[in-house]
Amino acid sequence: MKLRRVDLNLLVIVDALLDEAHVGRAALRLGLSQPAASNALARARALFGDPLLERAQPSGLRRTQRADAMRGPLRAALAELAVIVAAGPPELADLRGAVRLVASDVPGAALGAALTAELAKRAPGIDLIFHPWHAGDEVDRLQRGEVDLAITVASTTGNALRTEHFGTYPYSVLMRHDHPAAAVKTFDLDCWLAFSHVVVSGRGDRQGSVDAALARIGRHRRVATVLHALELLCDTDLLGAFPTGVMVSSASARLTSRPVPIALEPVSLHLVRHHRTDMDPAVTLVAELLRAVGPRARANSSV
Structure with a gap:
């Protein structure tokens, strides 16, 4: 392929098309009409001799093997070209x-x-x-x-x-302010394990680093709920062992914390x-x- 045949504007559109794998979303991202984006996809298919995006079941599009292979190099090349042609550092207020x-x-x-x-x-x-x-x-x-x-x-x-x-975040045990465990004089291991726990998991796993630490001392906890948010702690008797960073979330005003009664490695x-x-x-x-x-x-x- 000779470079003089290549329309750089087309490559910008191809980058968006491959990134989104969706003609409508790519058009919206670039401020184009959907017919214009569809036309660009047709031109790119002819240029590269590959469908680039093909129909997938039950609906939508998926990238071809060649499209997947060219995504990274194409984006890197466009980023370098943008620097070369730029007159100077962009004004942050002008970035889109x-x-x-x-x-x-x-x-x-x-x-x-x-x-x-x-x-x-x-x-x-x-x-x-x-x-x-x-x-x-x-x-x-x-x-x-x-x-x-x-x-x-x-x-x-x-x-x-x-x-x-x-950054590094040590663990704390979180609970609502009026939780029964919040009033105890000594929040120890037995008190902690007397309540069911909530685990935040990206995969739905019921065990994590806390459970591994408990297993090393021959103890275990009951994990009653696996989810992606902290709000459940505010309205139940569940406890949660979380890195301290979550305490700046909107739910933190309704929660209190206690030291974890076992040794846990901070999250780095x-x-x-x-x-x-x-x-x-x-x-x-x-x-x-x-x-x-x-x-x-x-x-x-x-x-």
């Missing part, structure tokens, strides 16, 4: 687009509101999209180009990834991005804001 972030409930609760507020002040044209969390696949989704930033417990390595330590989080976004000013800004609001969120945890 979206930054996609995946994080578990803990950093999501701790950082979401502060991050959104700071972004609205610095770059109001950037939308922040929190993608659903599924434990263990954050880095894979980052490498596939489905998200731009990931906050994860996994410390990853590799030439394509940028990983930095993001890492901020990970792919090198394809090194020159993306929006992703760089959000990463910068995360570094700024992260320590404030930890300091403001009311535990």
Whole structure:
């Protein structure tokens, strides 16, 4: 393929089409009509000699094998070209687009509101999209180009990834203010295990690091509920052992905490991005804001 045959504007549209795997959403993202996006897809199919997007059952589109293979290199090439043609650093207020972030409930609760507020002040044209969390696949989704930033417990390595330590959160036991256990003089192991517990899980698992620590001393707890939110603690006698960062969420005013009566390793989080976004000013800004609001969120945890 000769470069003089390639329309760079078409490549921008192809990037959005492959990212969304949906003609309508790609058109909306780029400010195009749906017929224009469909026409661009037809031109791209002719250019690459591949369907790129094909019908999937029961409905919708899916990327072909070649489309999956070209997503990362295409995005990286477009990011580098944007830097080359830019007259200078972009004005943050002029930035438009979206930054996609995946994080578990803990950093999501701790950082979401502060991050959104700071972004609205610095770059109001950037939308922040929190993608659903599924434990263990954050880095894979980052490498596939489905998200731009990931906050994860996994410390990853590799030439394509940028990983930095993001923060450490010790555990506390959370409960509502008028919980029976909140009034006891000594909140010990027996008191803790006398109540049923709630677990936040991205996979629906009923056990986690707390259960492993209990197993080492020959004890166990009853996990009554597995879910993605803390609000249930506010209206039940359930207890939850969570990293302290969640105490800056909206539910924190209705909760109190006690020290965990066994030794638990704190949760260490890492901020990970792919090198394809090194020159993306929006992703760089959000990463910068995360570094700024992260320590404030930890300091403001009311535990």
